[in-house]
Amino acid sequence: MKLTFKKVIWSTAIALLFFFQTIRASDAIDKLQEVYQKQGATSFSAKSGELLWHKKFNNRSCTTCHSSSVRSEGQHKRTGKVILPMAPSVNSKRLTNQKKVKKWFLRNCKWTFGRVCSAQEKGDILQWLKEQ
Amino acid sequence: MNKARWILGTFLLSSVMAFGFFGIVTASGFSSEDSREGNEYSGYQKIGSQITFKQDNLYNEECGACHLAYPPNLLPVQGWQNLMGGLEDHFGENAELDKETFAHISNYLEQNGLQRGKPSKMSKMLRNIPDVAPARITELPYFIRKHDEIPNRMVIRNPKVGSFSRCDSCHKGAAKGSFNEDMVSIPSFGRWSD
Numbered sequence: 001m002k003l004t005f006k007k008v009i010w011s012t013a014i015a016l017l018f019f020f021q022t023i024r025a026s027d028a029i030d031k032l033q034e035v036y037q038k039q040g041a042t043s044f045s046a047k048s049g050e051l052l053w054h055k056k057f058n059n060r061s062c063t064t065c066h067s068s069s070v071r072s073e074g075q076h077k078r079t080g081k082v083i084l085p086m087a088p089s090v091n092s093k094r095l096t097n098q099k100k101v102k103k104w105f106l107r108n109c110k111w112t113f114g115r116v117c118s119a120q121e122k123g124d125i126l127q128w129l130k131e132q
Numbered sequence: 133m134n135k136a137r138w139i140l141g142t143f144l145l146s147s148v149m150a151f152g153f154f155g156i157v158t159a160s161g162f163s164s165e166d167s168r169e170g171n172e173y174s175g176y177q178k179i180g181s182q183i184t185f186k187q188d189n190l191y192n193e194e195c196g197a198c199h200l201a202y203p204p205n206l207l208p209v210q211g212w213q214n215l216m217g218g219l220e221d222h223f224g225e226n227a228e229l230d231k232e233t234f235a236h237i238s239n240y241l242e243q244n245g246l247q248r249g250k251p252s253k254m255s256k257m258l259r260n261i262p263d264v265a266p267a268r269i270t271e272l273p274y275f276i277r278k279h280d281e282i283p284n285r286m287v288i289r290n291p292k293v294g295s296f297s298r299c300d301s302c303h304k305g306a307a308k309g310s311f312n313e314d315m316v317s318i319p320s321f322g323r324w325s326d
Binding site: 007010011014015016017076078079080081099103106107108110111 | 138141142143145146149197198199223224225226227228229230294297298
């Protein structure tokens with residue numbers, strides 16, 4: 001059997017498809033967003049997520065510890081510990097572990113806004129963050 | 133027949149590529165983090181490599197996310213219990229844990245915290261503790277006595293330190309449970325000896 005051009009193209013295309021499936025960092029996010037939609041959230045808006053990320057509440061915001069850019073390192077306000085960048089484009093381990101995302105939303109929404117975040121708010125933030 | 137071979141071949145090739153790539157991504161992610169940690173303490177490994185307590189990965193990951201994962205043998209078991217009883221207001225921060233993680237970490241601290249009659253390299257931290265053990269290492273009488281000669285400008289007003297809670301700012305072997313005075317280096321001030 002001859003190795004035709006068409007066959008090479010075809011197999012390469014399928015190989016690439018598999019290849020890109022594995023590198024999608026946002027699998028965990030997709031699943032979480034599905035859960036949030038079951039909890040009553042509608043479609044998610046990156047713009048709303050970005051606004052909420054920067055929103056000041058009692059002089060606190062996400063940026064207090066995560067710094068003004070999600071592509072830069074942040075610093076824990078109290079302990080001074082370095083927080084690695086949140087943007088998946090510079091830190092590929094971010095947003096890959098559902099359990100971690102849930103834990104930090106719980107803690108950090110309470111610290112920043114003094115309450116838990118709604119399903120809509122969490123989904124919006126993830127929508128924005130995953131594109132960063 | 134040939135077509136089936138092509139499909140099988142393509143499938144195998146792409147799976148191998150995908151696995152390989154996944155391997156590279158995870159491997160490079162871990163190695164960069166490891167080397168980062170390694171560099172931080174490498175200069176001290178010869179003197180301070182003796183680990184004085186049993187390490188626990190989950191403890192290091194969960195507690196170490198925000199601050200030094202304090203060696204459990206720096207606080208009496210009772211102090212740890214008080215602390216774990218109030219994680220929702222953990223010195224002003226929310227540090228809630230899920231049930232399983234909570235149980236695992238509580239158990240680790242109970243097994244490895246200080247207890248009267250249980251020998252530990254850090255037993256001296258139990259000296260003169262009040263009936264209700266403090267939940268802060270910095271409030272133990274032994275700790276206070278050991279640090280009372282250090283002027284505020286070197287720690288509390290030192291922007292590179294800020295608090296006595298940041299052991300590892302000055303004690304470079306802190307993560308390994310080594311607090312030997314010879315290894316103290318105060319940022320902007322250097323070595324300390326009294």
